Amino acid sequence: MAEENPYLAHYNNKASKKEKRVVDAGENAPLFGFLPRKVKGEQVRKAMEHELNPFTNVPHTPQYRKILEARKKLPVYSQMDEFYKIFSKNQIIVMVGETGSGKTTQIPQFVAYSDLPHTKGKLVACTQPRRVAAMSVAKRVAEEMDVELGRQVGYSIRFEDMTEPGTTFLKYMTDGMLLREAMNDPDLTRYSTIILDEAHERTLATDILMGLLKKVAQKRPDLKIIVMSATLDAVKFQKYFSLHRGEGDQQAPLFKVPGRTHPVEVFYTQEPEPDYVEAAIRTVLMIHRAEEPGDILLFLTGEEEIEDACRKIKLEADDLINQDPDSVGPLVCIPLYSSLPPAQQQRIFDAPPAPRTPDGPPGRKVVVSTNIAETSLTIDGIVYVVDPGFSKQKVYNPRVRVESLLVSPISKASAQQRAGRAGRTRPGKCFRLYTEKDFMSELEEQTHPEILRCNLSNTVLELVKLGIKDLVRFDYVDAPAPETLMRALELLNYLAALDDDGNMTPLGSIMAEFPLDPQLAKMLIVSPEFKCSNEILTITSMLSVPNIWVRPPNQRREADEAKALLTVPESDHLTLLNVFNQYMQNKYDKNWVWQHYLSGRALQQAENVRMQLQRNMERFEIDLISLPDEKKLFLNVRQVLVCGFFMQVAHKEGEKGAYTTVKDNQIVRLHPSCGLDTQPEWVLFNEFVLTKQPYIRTVTDVRGEWLLEYAPLYFDMKTFPDGEAKRALLRVSNKKAGKDRGKSGEPDRKKQKKDHYSASPAPQLEGKKEKPYKY
């Protein structure tokens, strides 16, 4: 039977017509004598030189041989024997490879030669924190292995699965994607080895995966795990993955490979700089005047700061050139941050400007960038790095449930990463705008991992779905603050995703399947009951993408006027719905987006998200419905918003547009971008932003009676804190009680309807295909 010998099955099943395969299991076969997981470097090198590709049995191309010669020069290649020795003997290994070691492309291939996943119907996975990396590395490795991308070697990222089931055995993927897979297959049975790359970045998904894999490894002795990291925090991972055997702990072994970069000379200031932007500009100009040719990379914290610095550098450079045209060359200054349109981001790859005259002083390019140039984008030709030592970092305050961005000092690891950007093509220099003493004594070793800095409601729902019973005692690499976990559990309980004992409800189980914040998932699931699931699907998608509004500094008035034409006066959420619908109706008009000062990129993203969510809704048979009467439709949409966001409501109190958030009593104002034409008594908000003062952004007018009706447990007057909001709600409930008494008859049915929006699973979900449940 073919299943009995998968090695042959592989050849027989999937052979493409174009490929002429030679089935040869004899001693001339490239993998002759290979025993899974007992492979030696010598055997692999021989197989790599073989005439036939061992994974397709097709002769190797000349290009393969050319690339192989280049691969042999990578530092990691020369340590192949050592790698196989450690890999064969251990279940979990930690690997340190500096930039340029070749670990990301080579190690997964080495593993493939040892695991022989194609003979067992298994896969080797290598995770990356970013989509582009997963894509581009997979493409490169497919070339190196002489196969077509998407067949033996593929990648899997959100919106794109470039793999062929049954054929793909080496898969690059985003860490988030592997986490998603784990939710439906907690033991990750498809994989023979899982490689977590860039683990030092400590993304939320990688951190959760480490916790999960540590557990799975005990259940699955056949599963191997490699944690790859660029810096020396590998020791932390070694300890984390240590085995408890008998008397002492046995640390996970370390496999270390040197990098291949050029030296970077680091300079510090003598005194602390009071104004780092001014000091940065001064340093850039000093380099331009006095240093050898080579491009400059300056790290600043945000868009406004960057645009401002670019203007100033340009002005001062022009001054210098006018004063001394014979020795100062031309200079171009290029801003770089994520919200910049892709065409403008491409400018960072432009060549530096040419000298004004053939023998004139050479030109120079200055890239002024956010942290995006620290990890996500590499710019060749950078020789000088200017590092003021700050970046915007997310911080989460669980007490008031607010995430905000704060300009903070970077870590030592981050400073080293920045400096390294100067040594990619030749020896470089890094100018740190702080003292060496401050570097040594003030900067933290590592940036705090994301899990310690953000709201975890999403993550907690995922963990519960993964079957983690005790969230507080889960074996985290770094445990989040218990208060952060409590906040998440509290929210999920109010949303009826978890019951009072913290167990997953059937509703929560469906919510976890959506790549959304729990509030949004909840809205989507209850929306058919309000006959507006089409609209809620759109609004949810629009809330899951970056800002769609474009407001160029010199066209603010025009942009605001264009926005006013799209505004729905009672709700910013409905405005988003309107924008999306208009966008779809005007797709034939290429100028429409631009004329209305909207971000085409963000709208396209919303469209993609919408399609993905719609597919998920179909899986769970959540109907797509719209009421024909727009007035009623809009009213219902606003009620659904309450079902998801009842914990984000503010009450108008005092004068001059001040609002107080319900229960935590924060004084806030409507954000100036808000489109409401009145100041309603109750507003629901999507976001609390803390800038110069606290604002609530993306706001909808809601009614007190809806709060009591759709979130009776949250708005339980017995436990509600005293204040104006409570008095207002009591008035509403007394009025309603009066009405109900007048009507008499069916109060119980009403009560039952109320509860399921906030505290118990929605009854209309009973009997749904994927997860039938009772309550």
Added chain:
DNA sequence: GAGCACTGC
């Protein structure tokens, strides 16, 4: 009357 570090599903 103002902003949006960066990822990811």
